[in-house]
Amino acid sequence: MAIEHEIDTPFAQAVRAIGSQSATARIIGKSQTAVFNKLKAQGLVWDTAVLKLEAVTGIPKHILRPDLFEAPPEPTPFSYGTTSPTLAPTRPAVPCDQAAASHPRDAA
Incomplete structure (x- = not known):
């Protein structure tokens, strides 16, 4: 059995x-011997x-190298019955002909 199955x-x-x-x-551009030695030492990924490795395996980079990459923040759970987030105020709808006439370049 290969060492990667033992650790x-x-x-x-x-x-x-x-x-x-x-x-x-x-x-990853290394020798098989280098990979074996890294596994044997139970070292971190280069x-x-x-x-x-993240692209090929789907294992997140913060799992492969937690010393280099932070885990993404956990999503905040939404609780029903709480106050909904405040949205930015919206401007009232303006018909296209009024919007064009009110543009500064059209005033000249």
Whole structure:
């Protein structure tokens, strides 16, 4: 069994999602040996590989490298029965012919 199946780090998850150490190495521009050594050390993903791995595997960059990327803010749950958010006031509708006549360039 390959080492990526024996450990549970974000990098190992990415390697499993891609399918093999060799395929991962080709995608991120490293050798298979470098990928193996990183897995064995249970190290973090190379900073130069984070965005490629996120694009290929769908594993968010803040999971792959929490020291470099912050997690996106959690959405605020909406509670029914609370005051609705205030919207910016809208201007009254103006017919097109009045809007054109009121434009400064048309005054000359």
